[in-house]
Amino acid sequence: MTKQIQRVTGMQDVLPDERRYWDAITAAAESLARRFGFQRIDLPIIEFEELFVRGVGQGSDFFVQKEMYTLAEADGSRITLRPEFTAGFMRAYIQNGLSNWTPPVKLYTIGPSFRRERPQAGRLRQHSQFNAEIMGEDDPAADVEVMMLAMSLYRELGFKGLTFQLNSTGCPVCKPGYIEKLVAYLDQHRDRLAAIDKERLTKNPLRVLDSKEPGMAELLADAPQIADHLCDDCQEHFADVRGLLDALDQTYTINFRLVRGIDYYTKTVFEVWQEGIGAQAALCGGGRYDGLAEDIGGPATPGVGFGSGIERIVLGMKEQGVEPPAAPPPPVYLAHFGGATKTAAAQLAFRLRAAGIGARVAFARRGRSLKSQMREADHHGARFVLIIGEDELAQGLVTVRPLAGGEQTRVPLADLVPWLQEQTAGGRPPTAA
């Protein structure tokens, strides 16, 4: 036997049972996004490597170098499976001249992204995100609006007890000064740092803040905090965001250890955590990225947005006990006895579907017992089995057997569509007794 081919590491098959969750999530996300005035766009999954190198490269060259799926083209150009969304958003915004639209431009998308990481709970090499961005707007109210879009999604899906993790990461005016102070403090306590944190201290000092090493909580409690070192502009922005959240009765935790590895983030950063779904507990991560547009060669453009991982929302729904409804199965099953009755069943099935009535037809290469067809109908949750035999065919009618109880009757072919429409109008799910 030849070797069986299997899934590529870190990829996932989303089977129907699981897909129910995805349907619920994307339906709620799209509906909400529209209510908020966001429009959907779809972006290429592949971009030039350069976009990500420049967009997310500085200060977080780790995944740029080691985690991107990059291919060399015959002409020497290098293209990359997108490892994140925001850079692509901004590229499209600039390239298509969306800056000339009446601001603010509010866009969302849903799709996969790729990172060559070691998979673990809540983290895959291919993962899907609901992503929403507001570009061309520096009003703190925009920050709060994307936060509310994320939170509304979770609420609408049935999540309870979620709160925001919130911080400000400053801006080019105040962030460097803060980092200096932080580094000075940590340097003073070098002996209390783990090897990994010493490394971070030189490479990306802010990351030391979300270190998971033991003892860091105590050490960091006395460290300089960004909130005390924001410039006036950032200070005011942060205060406005908090004020609006208060006015909207949103609970949030100011978390000075919440940071972003990517450099283009400025001012607001936020996440929403769901306990119990593993070490990767952030349902979403977002914030303001006023520095990105210039990084990738565009005009200075403020932006704020978030990404929420669909797979993590699914984990969260399971953790919270949220059950998405299954799509109702076709109410009608057509059984037959082969030959002319099989043809008639196929014809009738197409008529029913055209009339908006879901129908399955029995498949049978050769003859098949009615018993096995009935079993199949029941298994698939049909409410009515239409039996088409030689007798029925000759008389121009079908035998209708209701599976949930009730009288078996015969209905003339001509009357069948309205009859079934009336029977299935209630939209009751079939009783699977």
Add this chain to the structure above:
RNA sequence: GCGGGUGUGGUGUAGGGGUUAACACGUCUGGUUGUGGCCCAGAAGAUCAUGGGUUCAAGUCCCAUCACUCGCCCCA
């Protein structure tokens, strides 16, 4: 890239050196000649992840590889 755990029919499990690998669910068939669920009877389906080794004898012990999984790094 580093560390821990786990690999037995489609799924979930039992079996922890000794003849034909067990159970549940699922699947299929039959119990009516044209009638589902529940029930009953039966059937199919596993070279026990792969490759080495130890042993008279290996799902069972050892090693390696691979896969999955959890965590670190990093992040949705």
